[in-house]
Amino acid sequence: MTAETTTIAAPTLTTKEPSSLYKDAIRHLIQKKSAVLGMVILLALALVAAFAPVIAPFDPEQQLIGVEKGIKKRSAPCIHMLGCPADQPQHIFGVDANFRDFFSRVVYGARLSLTVGFAAVTIAIITGTILGAVAGFLGGWVDNVIMRLMDVFLAFPALILAIAIVTVLGPGLINALLAISIVTIPAYARVIRSSVLGVKEQDFILADYALGVPPMRILFRDVLPNAITPLIVQGTLGIGTAIVEVAALSFLGLGAQPPTPEWGLMVSAERNQVFTAPHLVFIPGLAIMLVVLGFNLLGDGLQDALNPRLNRR
Amino acid sequence: MTEYIVRRVVLAVPVLIGILFATFALARVIPGDPCRAVLGERATDEICDAFMERNGLNEPIPIQFGIYLKQIVIDRDLGESFRFGRPVIDIIVERLPVTVELAISAMIFATILGVILGVVSAYWHNSAIDVATMIGANIGISIPVFVLGLLLQYVFALLLKDTFLQLPPSGRLTSGISNPPFFEVWGWSVDPETSLYSFVSFIANLNIINALITANWTALGDALKHLILPAVAVGTIPLAIIARITRSALLEVLSLDYIRTARAKGLAEVVVVFRHGLSNALLPVVTIVGLQLGYLLAGAVLTETIFNLAGLGRTLFEAITARDYIIVQGFTLIIAVGFVFINLIVDISYAFLDPRIRLS
Numbered sequence: 001m002t003a004e005t006t007t008i009a010a011p012t013l014t015t016k017e018p019s020s021l022y023k024d025a026i027r028h029l030i031q032k033k034s035a036v037l038g039m040v041i042l043l044a045l046a047l048v049a050a051f052a053p054v055i056a057p058f059d060p061e062q063q064l065i066g067v068e069k070g071i072k073k074r075s076a077p078c079i080h081m082l083g084c085p086a087d088q089p090q091h092i093f094g095v096d097a098n099f100r101d102f103f104s105r106v107v108y109g110a111r112l113s114l115t116v117g118f119a120a121v122t123i124a125i126i127t128g129t130i131l132g133a134v135a136g137f138l139g140g141w142v143d144n145v146i147m148r149l150m151d152v153f154l155a156f157p158a159l160i161l162a163i164a165i166v167t168v169l170g171p172g173l174i175n176a177l178l179a180i181s182i183v184t185i186p187a188y189a190r191v192i193r194s195s196v197l198g199v200k201e202q203d204f205i206l207a208d209y210a211l212g213v214p215p216m217r218i219l220f221r222d223v224l225p226n227a228i229t230p231l232i233v234q235g236t237l238g239i240g241t242a243i244v245e246v247a248a249l250s251f252l253g254l255g256a257q258p259p260t261p262e263w264g265l266m267v268s269a270e271r272n273q274v275f276t277a278p279h280l281v282f283i284p285g286l287a288i289m290l291v292v293l294g295f296n297l298l299g300d301g302l303q304d305a306l307n308p309r310l311n312r313r
Numbered sequence: 314m315t316e317y318i319v320r321r322v323v324l325a326v327p328v329l330i331g332i333l334f335a336t337f338a339l340a341r342v343i344p345g346d347p348c349r350a351v352l353g354e355r356a357t358d359e360i361c362d363a364f365m366e367r368n369g370l371n372e373p374i375p376i377q378f379g380i381y382l383k384q385i386v387i388d389r390d391l392g393e394s395f396r397f398g399r400p401v402i403d404i405i406v407e408r409l410p411v412t413v414e415l416a417i418s419a420m421i422f423a424t425i426l427g428v429i430l431g432v433v434s435a436y437w438h439n440s441a442i443d444v445a446t447m448i449g450a451n452i453g454i455s456i457p458v459f460v461l462g463l464l465l466q467y468v469f470a471l472l473l474k475d476t477f478l479q480l481p482p483s484g485r486l487t488s489g490i491s492n493p494p495f496f497e498v499w500g501w502s503v504d505p506e507t508s509l510y511s512f513v514s515f516i517a518n519l520n521i522i523n524a525l526i527t528a529n530w531t532a533l534g535d536a537l538k539h540l541i542l543p544a545v546a547v548g549t550i551p552l553a554i555i556a557r558i559t560r561s562a563l564l565e566v567l568s569l570d571y572i573r574t575a576r577a578k579g580l581a582e583v584v585v586v587f588r589h590g591l592s593n594a595l596l597p598v599v600t601i602v603g604l605q606l607g608y609l610l611a612g613a614v615l616t617e618t619i620f621n622l623a624g625l626g627r628t629l630f631e632a633i634t635a636r637d638y639i640i641v642q643g644f645t646l647i648i649a650v651g652f653v654f655i656n657l658i659v660d661i662s663y664a665f666l667d668p669r670i671r672l673s
Contacts, residue, residue, distance in 0.1 A: 152332060156335075157608060160629065160648060167636075248457065252614070267459060267460060271463055274467055278467055281467075282464065285463065288460065292457075296455055
């Protein structure tokens with residue numbers, strides 16, 4: 001009896017990499033043209049901000065009168081490559097009312113804008129998350145007190161409340177940033193609260209309770225990480241809004257103070273010259289628009305990409 | 314239905330109390346000495362003491378709050394502005410109409426154009442017109458109000474000067490054009506001390522309404538011309554949002570089975586899209602219109618600054634920086650209460666539009 005040994009070829013199995021929500025999201029995100037455009041805009045602006053000292057030909061606060069011969073205030077852009085006479089000094093975006101190179105100011109403005117946007121939203125998200133999470137998780141009177149307080153905040157139009165807060169704190173870029181954070185806290189608190197309310201009823205959380213895990217540990221270790229997705233979208237869109245609102249406060253004279261190269265302040269400084277030197281108003285204005293557009297496009301893209309229920313083709 | 318409305322109204326009460334407290338606290342924490350802000354830096358201590366005494370500012374804070382509550386709730390008195398030497402209510406009667414006119418015309422512009430653009434781009438989904446509308450909407454949402462306002466001024470008052478599209482860059486009426494209050498035109502004699510007078514002058518300060526009811530066509534045309542640019546500036550962000558919401562809501566509804574059924578029955582396309590589609594897609598649009606009305610008030614601060622309009626937002630901003638806290642209190646109160654009221658109306662209008670909410 002000879003045993004015939006037969007070799008059976010192992011079936012070749014093709015397995016698909018397990019993909020997480022976030023991997024999926026990134027894949028969907030880069031398929032969306034508008035989201036990619038948003039990312040490109042933001043990347044470009046981030047590079048400009050990071051390399052501002054290299055890109056900008058002058059110090060943004062340096063007054064060039066006496067330094068450069070023939071400089072005229074509020075002169076229009078002069079680019080040699082585009083036919084501006086070579087005997088005139090080159091200023092890509094022209095010169096502002098204080099003989100400063102406007103291009104350098106706009107470039108440095110990107111730094112301020114992006115920093116202010118991120119900082120304001122980070123502060124608001126951290127505070128809002130703690131408030132919303134505690135309210136949603138504990139429920140009862142704590143929930144009631146926190147959320148009614150948020151309702152009172154929301155009863156005031158954001159910009160007006162921010163103006164009031166800056167008046168209390170005193171004008172300045174940092175205070176404007178804080179005011180905008182404070183004003184946006186309720187929005188984040190609401191989002192996190194409703195998300196926490198959904199997560200805390202799920203079985204794995206009930207299991208935690210059954211095992212005797214301390215409540216605060218349940219909240220921070222198990223509930224929050226699963227409730228945080230909506231914040232990503234809200235936060236991205238929020239950076240754009242924060243940038244506009246800080247710029248608006250600067251426009252009203254309550255934010256950045258001269259000679260800071262802040263875009264909102266630059267628009268405000270020359271707004272009475274809009275008919276004679278429009279470039280000094282519209283270049284920083286369009287810069288604000290561009291950065292906000294970037295965050296809006298990316299935020300909208302993320303919203304679709306992170307929504308697992310959305311029907312995709 | 315009644316129960317639902319009553320519940321909504323009751324829920325608004327704690328928020329209103331919170332607002333009263335917030336406006337009171339706000340005015341107290343604004344730094345600086347109210348006396349010297351009003352009477353000037355050189356006011357002596359004696360003068361200031363008398364001033365504080367007269368205005369009840371020396372009392373302990375809880376008593377001041379009590380006085381404030383009694384004034385507002387029982388006497389319905391918002392106090393008197395130090396700077397203007399006039400009752401706050403008079404200033405509101407004079408300036409609120411500017412903002413109301415601006416907000417309502419901006420909202421009409423945004424809603425009508427927004428719904429039309431939304432319907433068109435949902436119906437011709439993915440067409441050139443859809444893509445163009447959505448690109449426009451993205452830009453519209455991203456452009457700051459104050460930049461858009463300046464851009465409109467630049468285009469319509471400078472570039473298009475001496476064409477038929479020229480529009481005035483600021484103000485409410487060209488100087489020389491008068492718009493006498495309707496109650497004077499009609500020969501009513503109203504006692505200036507009464508609240509009826511406040512009411513009729515509020516209506517008369519709505520330039521367009523006043524010109525319309527007194528058949529003052531020159532003033533009407535001029536007021537409308539002045540209103541176009543600021544209204545477009547304030548209305549652009551709501552317009553973009555409304556167009557997007559209408560589009561996505563209608564897209565969702567149009568893919569449902571009952572729409573196919575309606576088409577299969579041979580109904581006219583217009584009936585399918587508007588009666589069957591749009592009327593079921595309107596709920597989110599109503600929410601947004603209501604919410605945006607509140608934001609319009611905030612946008613008004615910037616727009617009124619740019620277009621030189623003495624409205625609510627502009628006055629409030631100036632009062633805050635001048636520490637005229639009686640005006641700050643009165644105006645923030647009016648704005649916040651208006652905001653709560655609008656939200657209430659939105660909630661109630663849901664119930665009319667959607668029976669599921671009414672019955673739950």
